[in-house]
């Protein structure tokens with residue numbers, strides 16, 4: 548067997564229901580100590596995975612790209628596709644939004660928060676936060692969410708719950 552035929556074994560990361568691809572790829576990279584560039588190399592997708600981490604889906608991900616990534620992260624293409632926006636749904640690239648109540652229940656960034664049409668958490672009927680209520684810093688892209696706190700003042704997402712207003 549030639550060396551390049553040996554499939555490396557990666558630490559696998561189980562996707563959470565409703566989780567966005569950005570948050571998922573960040574977790575996968577950290578579990579495997581990969582930079583965005585390295586993930587691009589391994590999957591042969593180049594800069595595409597970094598674009599997805601920033602919710603840049605223009606042009607939309609195609610089947611071939613999803614299969615290439617699915618091979619690396621070892622989850623079904625279908626499961627991967629569920630972390631992408633449905634066809635025809637526009638994305639809001641910034642600000643990154645958060646329902647802190649959702650995050651406490653299930654620590655991930657939910658894809659639907661970045662849909663253009665979304666203006667609230669449909670589950671909790673709360674306005675989404677688009678900045679830290681304490682220091683007003685914008686949230687980082689979810690791929691960089693590690694500890695679930697504001698990257699500037701370290702206010703935890705859990706503490707932000709009391710700043711969320713009902714719709």
Ligand SMILES: [Zn+2]
Pocket residue numbers: 646647648649650668669670671672673
């Ligand atoms: Zn919520």
Ligand SMILES: [Zn+2]
Pocket residue numbers: 679680681682683684697698699700701702
């Ligand atoms: Zn802050």
